Amino acid sequence: MPVGLALPLLLVAVLATIVVVAGCTAKNKSAIPANQRQEYERPEKVESAVEAKKLLVEGNERFVSGETAEKDLSGTRRDELTEGQKPFAVIVCCADSRVPPEHVFDQGLGDIFVVRVAGNVADPVAIGSVEYAVEHLEVPLVVVLGHEKCGAVSATVEGGEAPGSIGAIVEKISPSVEKARGGNLEDEELIEKAVELNVEQTMRDLKASPIVTERRGKEELSILGATYELGSGEVKWL
Ligand SMILES: [Zn+2]
Structure with missing residues (x-):
């Protein structure tokens, strides 16, 4: 040549x-340039509830400010997650379409384990879901998230007939509403108080689980309560 x-x-x-x-x-x-992903990157393993809460607080701050992080929703990320999941927090929250935890806490695929049911009540199936996450996935933090103007709580306050299986939800929320009524509150304030008390009730229901008790006893798990404001997007920790 x-x-x-x-x-x-x-x-x-x-x-x-x-x-x-x-x-x-x-x-x-x-698929997302590294410089845009930087702020979203979290430690490979989140060991403590304190660390997990910090990530949620920072995520909610981003959501409130409107400057949410770029999410890696690429096929590559989905492929990575086929190997397994390692969420750093469990969020037990209402099914309300205005309160999607992944958005509220600005998290991506594989980050949070979400249990959603109207009124964020903890029936045996919800408790079992949380037990799975803390026992098998070793999640260090469970957050029970109630929210402003919760329809399930409002319906319980209003009373009346609950058709179908809605009665099962109302039944779980009723004790919190009755307790809130003891405070001589009315209308919005009564609902707001009942929302808070209902979050606390769900926390108690979860803490009654032997699996949860064991992990809390070893200081491997914390359970926190919070409420979400629809307008501001802020999560307020109880
Ligand atoms: Zn709700």
Whole structure:
């Protein structure tokens, strides 16, 4: 081969290799540029409830400010998660469409384990879901999240007939509403108080679980309560 031809061919080969290598590297990384993902990156393993709460507080601050982090929703991230999940917190919250925990706490795929049921009550199935997360996934923090203008709590305050299985929800919330009535509160204030007391009731229901008790006893788990404000987007810790 003439020397004059060999050099361009070599250059083409080198360039092709660079393109292929770069392509593979890009595939193995997120679709989101690293500089945009920076603020969202969390420790590989979140060991403590304090650390987990900090991540939730920071996430809610981002949500409130409107400057939410870029989420890695790429196929690569989904592939990573097929190996298993390691969520750092369990969120027990209402099914209300205005209170989606992943948005409220600005979290992405695989970050939080969510148990949603109207009125954020803890029936055996919800408790079992939390037990699974703390026992098998070793999640260090459970947050019970109530919210402003909760329809399930309002319906319980209003009373009247609860059709179908709605009665099961009302039954769980009723003791908290009755307790709130003891404070001579009315209307919005009564509902707000009942929401708080209902969060505390769910926390008690969870704490009654032997699995939860054991992990709390070893200081491997904390249970916190909070409420969510619809308008501001703020999570207020109880
Ligand atoms: Zn609700």
